[in-house]
Structure formats: C-alpha cells, structure tokens
Amino acid sequence: MQTNFSPAQLADPHMKESEQILRTCVHCGFCTATCPTYVLLGDELDSPRGRIYLIKDMLEGGKPATAEVVKHVDRCLSCLSCMTTCPSGVNYMHLVDHARAHIDKTYRRPASEALLRTLMAKVLPNRRAFRWSMALARLGRPFAGLAARLPQGKRLAAMLALTPASLPSASSATHPGSFAPKTARKGRVALLTGCAQAELAPGINEAAIRLLNRHGIEVVLPKGEGCCGALVHHMGKENDALAYAKANIDAWTAEMAKGLDAILITTSGCGTTIKDYGFMLRGDPAYAQKAAAVSAIAKDISEYLETLPALPVTVETGQNVTYHAACSLQHGQQIKTAPKTLLKQAGFVVKEAAEAHLCCGSAGTYNMLQPEISERLRERKLGNIAATRPQIIAAGNIGCMTQLAQGTTTPIVHTVELLDWATGGPKPRGL
Structure with missing residues (x-):
C-alpha cells in the first residue's frame, strides 16, 4: 500500500511503525474471509482491509477520529484471525492498537x-x-x-x-507465595494471577499449581504482579496499559534474578499482551530491555506443559471433549495443537467444531461494549460446538468460558483443570 506520511509524522515511532505496517498490505482481501464481523455484517468497512483504509486515512491526514472510523474500529474484536490468514505478514494487531490509542486521544465519545x-x-x-x-x-x-x-x-x-450467580471463596492461588513440589525440584516458574480470572475462577490456577508441582516444578506468585493491561490496552488507554505492564515487569524481573524458567499464563488473552510487552515498551530506556526479557520467557500453560514428560493418568477418562480454540491462543500466539495434544495424552476424545477460527464474541470487553454482535457470534459458535455432541467443552481463556456459559448447559472447563483431574487432582468444579 502506498503511503504519504510526512517526515515530521514519521519522527513519531508509533507513526513510523504504523506506516511500515500499512506499506505491507497488498489489498488482497484474504482477511475478509476469516474476519468474524465481515462474515456477519458483510460490510467492507467491518473487515480488516476496510479498517486499514480508514486507519490510513485518519493517521496519514493527521485527523482526529470521526464517528464513522470509531464505529468500525470499535467493532473489531482484535481476534487476529486476519493475521493468521494474511499472506503478506501485515501486523494488524499493532496497527489497530495504535488506532485505538489515537481514538482515545482525539475523539469525544457521548x-x-x-x-x-x-x-x-x-x-x-x-x-x-x-x-x-x-x-x-x-x-x-x-x-x-x-x-x-x-x-x-x-x-x-x-x-x-x-455476572455469575456466586463467586468462589478466597484461594491461596490468588495471593503472593511459593508452591514447592514434594518431589525433587526440576524447574521454577512464575504464574500470572492477573485480575478477573483470580476472582471468577481461582480453581484454574489451583489446578495449574498442582499439575506443575506434580511435574516437579516450583511455582511462585510474585508480590506486586496484577492485571496484565490487556483490557485497557484494547480500549486505547495506552498509559494505563503501560503502567500495568511495568508493575508486572518489575515483579517478574525480581523473580528472574533468583532463577526463573518461564512466566506461565493460564488466560490466553493475557498471554498475547504479555508476549508483546517488549514491543509496547521498546521506546522506554528504563524498561525496554526488561520488557523484552519478560516477553521472551512468557508462555501459555499448554505451551510449557507440552515440553514436560506426560504424567500417568489416574482416573478413567475417555469423555468427548470439544476443544474451543481461543483467538488469543490460536491467532495471537499461534498455539494451535498443544492443548489438544495434551488432552489426548490424558485420555480424552478430543473434537474440534466447524469454523474453529471464528471468535466466540468474548474478546475482552467486547461482549459488554458490542453486545448485539457478540451474541450473534456466541450463538454461531455454540451451534457449531453442539454439532460435535460434547460431554465437556475445554478452553484456555476465562473470557471465552464466561461467554459460552451463557448459552449452554454443557460443562465448560479450562484445559489445565482437565489435565490436573486426569493425573491425580480433584474433579473440576465445572463438572
């Protein structure tokens, strides 16, 4: 794509990055076929290609965001399916993040x-x-x-x-501390506690800790760590997102000095953002190097578990489990097979629904800010899942789990909870 940014505009590193991304796009339109909002609405401006044109015009012209631009950028789920599809390697994630920050600064919402x-x-x-x-x-x-x-x-x-009917009681997996294995220690990792998941489903991290300890891995929940910043980052609130990122980087850097093999995340939406800390803070002299080091060892829990020897299965499995691939995992982090491989090793019969590449409509705050589109995507997703006749739905992201639970009575359980149960842990609360 041809661009016409001025030298003064390109002196801004954010603008320079966006200009390079825009120049990568060749207008091929492959992205439209896998974009959930285009599939639903059929509007070119609700496709990645259409949004790229709108963003280019806004940024290149140095214009404040208009209501039209805001409408179509707000409708983007940031599912990143377009990045999986794109043959040219357009980094749509960084472009739309820049656009949202520009909107937050220049547009006055009602x-x-x-x-x-x-x-x-x-x-x-x-x-x-x-x-x-x-x-x-x-x-x-x-x-x-x-x-x-x-x-x-x-x-x-x-x-x-x-809103859930009730919230779980307090858990040791939501407060700073260290959990040592009862066997010889083979490794040491930090585990993200985060924000919403810690309150909605602390059992997920409890299962992760038990499972990792069974593998001989010490797990630490560092003091000072909290929200990853993804929720505000995708709302365009750049300064808030960077503040959360810096707090986590400080907490993890202190643990890395003591020896840390990985920073593990059980909420894939958080993982995509944490793996991008190095980019987000690339221009900050005090944090650029530390942020890059954190991103380099950040891993989804399934990504890390796949590197460990399989544990013996201690309960009768064999249930039909339909695996729901969270967008942040399959598109944001390009982790497609690890969760399914681990579930099969644990004895589950793993299925995948049609249109697995399409978003369920959760997308962080999307199901609250764009409820009509979100509901249509959820019903489409659940229809495809129901066709597989699952006994259990497995997912690796609390947002997806909460979203899907609104429309089905089939138990929805985190992948790590099923793996923990199969290898000696308690039956998941969701079952």
Missing part, C-alpha cells in the same frame, strides 16, 4: 459511553473493585429489563447477564 468506559477501565483490572462490582451486579440482575431502556442500556444488560 458522555454516557465515556463514563461507562472509564468505569470499566477502573473496575475490571482491580480485583477488589471487580469483586464488589460483581456483588452489586447480582443485586441488579432482576432489573436488567429496566436497565436496557437507559442510555448504554444494552451494554448494562449485557454486563448483568455476564
């Missing part, structure tokens, strides 16, 4: 929407505030119909629908 986004950015990454918000949301669920009539009502109703 007051009710701006307030909602501000509250989400403050509450969701803060575990204590998030837990309180869940308690309040449960009280508000009977009034979801009334909420739908208010400004931002459909979004409020979607938030209430996502």
